[in-house]
Amino acid sequence: MKKTSKKKAESLRQNAGLRARLKKAQKIPRAVRTGKTDAPVRGGQARRAEAPYRALIESSNEGVGMLAKDGTILYANPRLAQLLRTPLPNLIGSQLRGLVASACWPTFDSLLARGKRGPVTGELLLQPKDAAAVQVQLTLSIPDEPGAPICAVVADLSEHQRLQESLRRVNRALRTISTCNQELVRATTETGLLESICQTIVSEGNYRMAWVGYAEHDELKSVRPAAYAGYEKGYLEKAHITWADTERGRGPTGVAIRTGRPTTCRNFLTDPNFAPWRAEAIRLGFASSAALPLRMNDIVFGALTIYAGEPGAFNDEEVELLMKLAVDLAYGITALRTKFERQQAEAALQKASAYNRSLIEASLDPLVTIGADGKITDVNAATESVTGRSRLQLIGTDFCDYFTEPEKARSAYQQVFRDGLLRDCPLDLRHSDGHVTAVLYNASVYRDERGDITGVFAAARDITDRKRAEAVVRAERQRFSDVLNRLPAYLILLTPDYHVPFANRYFRERFGDSCGRRCYEYLFNRTEPCENCETYTVLKTNAPHHWEWLGPDHRNYDIYDFPFADTDGSPLVMEVGLDITERKRAQAQIQQLNAELEQRVRDRTAELEAANKELESFAYSVSHDLRAPLRGIDGWSTALLEDYREKLDEQAREYLAQVCAEAQRMGQLIDDMLELSRVVRAELRQETVDLTAMTHAIVASLRKCEPGRQIEIIVAPGLAGTGDPQLIRQVLENLLGNAWKFTEKKDAARIEIGRITTPPSSGDTPPAAPPGIATTHDDVFFVRDNGAGFDMAHASKLFAPFQRLHRPSEFPGTGIGLATVQRILHRHGGKVWAEALPEQGATFYFTLPNKEPNHD
Amino acid sequence: MTSRPILLVEDNPSDIKLTQRAFAKSHIANQLVVAEDGQAALDFLFAQKSHELPAVVLLDLNLPKMDGLEVLRRIRADQRTRFLPVVVVTTSKEEQDLVDSYSLGANSYVRKPVSFAEFSAAVAQLGVYWLALNEVPPNGR
Numbered sequence: 002m003k004k005t006s007k008k009k010a011e012s013l014r015q016n017a018g019l020r021a022r023l024k025k026a027q028k029i030p031r032a033v034r035t036g037k038t039d040a041p042v043r044g045g046q047a048r049r050a051e052a053p054y055r056a057l058i059e060s061s062n063e064g065v066g067m068l069a070k071d072g073t074i075l076y077a078n079p080r081l082a083q084l085l086r087t088p089l090p091n092l093i094g095s096q097l098r099g100l101v102a103s104a105c106w107p108t109f110d111s112l113l114a115r116g117k118r119g120p121v122t123g124e125l126l127l128q129p130k131d132a133a134a135v136q137v138q139l140t141l142s143i144p145d146e147p148g149a150p151i152c153a154v155v156a157d158l159s160e161h162q163r164l165q166e167s168l169r170r171v172n173r174a175l176r177t178i179s180t181c182n183q184e185l186v187r188a189t190t191e192t193g194l195l196e197s198i199c200q201t202i203v204s205e206g207n208y209r210m211a212w213v214g215y216a217e218h219d220e221l222k223s224v225r226p227a228a229y230a231g232y233e234k235g236y237l238e239k240a241h242i243t244w245a246d247t248e249r250g251r252g253p254t255g256v257a258i259r260t261g262r263p264t265t266c267r268n269f270l271t272d273p274n275f276a277p278w279r280a281e282a283i284r285l286g287f288a289s290s291a292a293l294p295l296r297m298n299d300i301v302f303g304a305l306t307i308y309a310g311e312p313g314a315f316n317d318e319e320v321e322l323l324m325k326l327a328v329d330l331a332y333g334i335t336a337l338r339t340k341f342e343r344q345q346a347e348a349a350l351q352k353a354s355a356y357n358r359s360l361i362e363a364s365l366d367p368l369v370t371i372g373a374d375g376k377i378t379d380v381n382a383a384t385e386s387v388t389g390r391s392r393l394q395l396i397g398t399d400f401c402d403y404f405t406e407p408e409k410a411r412s413a414y415q416q417v418f419r420d421g422l423l424r425d426c427p428l429d430l431r432h433s434d435g436h437v438t439a440v441l442y443n444a445s446v447y448r449d450e451r452g453d454i455t456g457v458f459a460a461a462r463d464i465t466d467r468k469r470a471e472a473v474v475r476a477e478r479q480r481f482s483d484v485l486n487r488l489p490a491y492l493i494l495l496t497p498d499y500h501v502p503f504a505n506r507y508f509r510e511r512f513g514d515s516c517g518r519r520c521y522e523y524l525f526n527r528t529e530p531c532e533n534c535e536t537y538t539v540l541k542t543n544a545p546h547h548w549e550w551l552g553p554d555h556r557n558y559d560i561y562d563f564p565f566a567d568t569d570g571s572p573l574v575m576e577v578g579l580d581i582t583e584r585k586r587a588q589a590q591i592q593q594l595n596a597e598l599e600q601r602v603r604d605r606t607a608e609l610e611a612a613n614k615e616l617e618s619f620a621y622s623v624s625h626d627l628r629a630p631l632r633g634i635d636g637w638s639t640a641l642l643e644d645y646r647e648k649l650d651e652q653a654r655e656y657l658a659q660v661c662a663e664a665q666r667m668g669q670l671i672d673d674m675l676e677l678s679r680v681v682r683a684e685l686r687q688e689t690v691d692l693t694a695m696t697h698a699i700v701a702s703l704r705k706c707e708p709g710r711q712i713e714i715i716v717a718p719g720l721a722g723t724g725d726p727q728l729i730r731q732v733l734e735n736l737l738g739n740a741w742k743f744t745e746k747k748d749a750a751r752i753e754i755g756r757i758t759t760p761p762s763s764g765d766t767p768p769a770a771p772p773g774i775a776t777t778h779d780d781v782f783f784v785r786d787n788g789a790g791f792d793m794a795h796a797s798k799l800f801a802p803f804q805r806l807h808r809p810s811e812f813p814g815t816g817i818g819l820a821t822v823q824r825i826l827h828r829h830g831g832k833v834w835a836e837a838l839p840e841q842g843a844t845f846y847f848t849l850p851n852k853e854p855n856h857d
Numbered sequence: 858m859t860s861r862p863i864l865l866v867e868d869n870p871s872d873i874k875l876t877q878r879a880f881a882k883s884h885i886a887n888q889l890v891v892a893e894d895g896q897a898a899l900d901f902l903f904a905q906k907s908h909e910l911p912a913v914v915l916l917d918l919n920l921p922k923m924d925g926l927e928v929l930r931r932i933r934a935d936q937r938t939r940f941l942p943v944v945v946v947t948t949s950k951e952e953q954d955l956v957d958s959y960s961l962g963a964n965s966y967v968r969k970p971v972s973f974a975e976f977s978a979a980v981a982q983l984g985v986y987w988l989a990l991n992e993v994p995p996n997g998r
Contacts, residue, residue: 668971
């Protein structure tokens with residue numbers, strides 16, 4: 002320690018001496034200026050010349066020191082002290098080797114060893130206490146002269162490198178700007194520009210990442226990334242950068258936007274403002290950044306932020322250059338936006354112009370513009386089609402030439418020039434093929450920017466269709482009017498205030514013209530409306546009303562009133578009146594005739610009733626009064642026979658017996674006649690009658706009366722009809738009785754009762770209904786026997802009363818039975834007819850209407 | 858066999874005689890009282906004491922003045938004669954006469970046949986039935 006401090010003290014002393022000499026030397030700066038400084042340094046002896054060198058060394062930008070043989074620092078200029086981060090007094094007397102990084106000691110030692118053969122140079126790392134290592138170039142020069150100090154020159158290599166790096170950075174910034182400027186020129190879209198600029202910054206400038214953020218004017222004042230390039234990896238999304246004066250707005254980007262000044266963060270590790278993004282930035286290898294505001298019209302609208310991988314990047318010079326880039330970029334964006342807006346406006350204008358033109362072309366109306374000289378300047382397609390000439394043919398020709406009356410057309414457009422306007426001027430346009438189109442012209446003048454009239458804009462409306470439609474309407478109206486006027490009825494319209502706006506000819510002819518008078522005035526000569534006017538009830542009820550009216554012409558009218566609306570919607574009454582005078586007269590006549598007829602019917606009915614009564618009493622008398630004498634004849638004849646038997650001979654007794662027989666026969670005749678009349682008078686019941694059962698019952702009673710007869714009787718099952726059971730029974734009794742009677746002489750007598758359900762075709766069982774007898778719907782029943790039959794020549798007499806086809810001696814009978822059968826069936830609406838052959842049998846057919854049993 | 862008389866209400870003299878003859882031939886000895894019209898019949902009936910009422914009335918319908926149905930109605934309307942046997946004997950075969958007769962309370966309805974032999978047989982049967990077999994409530998009740 003003592004030795005060291007002694008040496009140190011000595012070195013200090015020498016240094017002070019050197020300084021003192023340097024002071025002296027400063028007095029003669031001329032030496033430096035003349036450059037005659039080499040000789041004294043080389044010689045080492047020229048004391049007088051030392052002072053200028055001394056000054057040179059003191060102010061040198063490189064560290065210069067004098068070392069003892071053992072490396073002790075004897076002298077150091079301020080620069081060396083600065084390089085070694087050690088105060089000058091501390092430095093003098095210290096070992097230089099002690100300030101060299103231990104790793105570089107071999108280099109240092111080697112330099113020291115080699116320095117005897119001339120100046121040697123090597124690079125090594127100085128490691129001052131409590132300071133960063135400094136890369137230096139050490140040059141040692143060891144004089145041969147014993148005791149002469151070793152000369153050491155220390156050049157700060159880090160500073161050198163830094164300058165070189167700075168230069169390189171400036172170069173890359175310049176290169177970046179240059180490339181970016183090309184991009185600026187090339188760019189057509191804003192997004193494309195932003196992306197290519199970011200890309201260029203990263204690729205040309207070797208920056209780790211670059212992005213452009215736009216300041217949003219939202220609640221958070223967020224910065225929206227618009228483009229980026231480089232090593233981003235989702236950094237921007239997580240960054241949530243704002244330009245508000247908040248934690249996340251105090252990073253370089255936020256500050257740059259907020260302040261409008263370029264802002265850097267040169268070391269993410271140490272800058273407290275960068276805390277929110279630090280971890281993520283480190284992860285992505287970002288160490289420093291520069292945010293450059295983007296301005297448009299003095300308003301900061303965003304920032305270009307660039308990240309470098311090393312700390313300490315973005316010195317002032319680089320930032321200044323990058324700021325130029327940012328300005329250029331902002332200009333580029335502005336230019337693009339302006340260009341875009343202009344293009345948009347131009348496109349809109351073009352579109353609008355095309356739209357207007359297409360509107361004009363789409364117009365069905367012929368449109369034409371005419372110059373002051375009357376020459377056509379433009380037309381639309383409709384004009385081409387109405388004239389039959391193309392646009393090119395039309396333009397430049399005289400407007401008036403295309404009308405049937407050119408002079409009229411000329412005066413029309415002259416009027417437009419004079420008055421500025423023309424409305425609905427009727428003209429006829431002539432097509433090249435000669436046909437004419439009726440049009441209405443509307444025209445107005447148009448002016449240029451100065452307000453001078455430059456032409457006429459004329460629009461024609463083709464009114465051919467309208468004229469046709471008008472003609473149709475006129476015809477329709479005429480037809481309608483004809484219909485109304487030829488109507489064989491009156492038709493009028495009435496207003497609520499009793500005026501008659503319309504009356505057809507029929508009405509006018511009968512009641513005259515209203516001539517503006519109210520209905521009650523001119524029809525009835527009244528001064529106020531009729532009380533309880535029927536016509537106007539429809540206005541109250543809004544429903545049609547039908548009534549009869551005796552007009553002032555003393556004729557009857559059937560009136561129909563309807564609520565009606567005028568074309569403007571105002572209420573009207575439509576009244577139609579039909580003259581029903583004749584009808585009423587006829588009706589009255591009919592009524593009278595009817596009344597007379599009814600009276601006549603009543604009279605006749607009474608007569609008939611009286612006749613019926615008479616008939617009934619006659620029948621009654623017949624039954625009573627005619628039978629009584631018969632009883633007497635029979636009774637007294639019998640008394641004669643009984644009381645005077647002995648006095649009478651055989652012949653007399655026979656005669657008396659004949660008298661009794663005839664009386665009884667007369668009684669039978671009377672009974673049958675009464676039966677017949679009863680058939681007509683009796684009330685008819687309608688029931689379903691079981692003909693099969695009825696036939697069985699009748700046959701049974703016939704067998705009982707004549708048990709000896711051998712007759713085969715076949716009854717079809719299920720025969721049924723509708724009618725009065727008692728009368729139907731009489732029918733069957735008569736028919737079966739006849740069959741029974743007329744088969745009595747047959748050995749193998751046979752009676753068959755049945756029904757034909759289907760209309761007969763031909764063959765051996767024809768019902769052979771007489772013409773006009775319908776048998777299609779009703780069942781046809783038959784009673785057939787193989788008895789005496791009859792000659793069909795007499796068939797017409799068959800059903801007449803008292804007509805017999807057989808002698809009484811052959812077959813007894815009164816001839817009333819079949820007449821009764823026919824009457825009964827006729828009363829039922831049925832028919833009866835017969836077929837027969839003499840000695841071969843007879844078939845009687847009959848029908849009963851097939852109706853439901855009900856009250857007749 | 859009752860000995861009460863039989864009332865014949867009949868206007869035809871021939872019929873009266875034939876009826877009398879038929880009764881005689883049938884050996885019916887009861888007195889046959891003849892009323893030749895309705896009123897006479899009623900006069901006779903209502904003049905009798907109850908125990909003297911006829912055993913049966915043979916009533917024709919077609920009578921002068923008051924017809925048979927009216928006679929029947931009055932007989933039935935009177936307390937004394939309401940159960941008196943009345944047989945309608947008539948020429949009529951009219952359904953209406955039958956219905957009316959039974960409705961008014963006729964005990965029987967016989968149609969006079971043309972043949973006297975049949976008539977005799979009928980009268981005989983009537984006599985047997987109404988005089989021998991038929992019973993009536995005592996005192997006409």
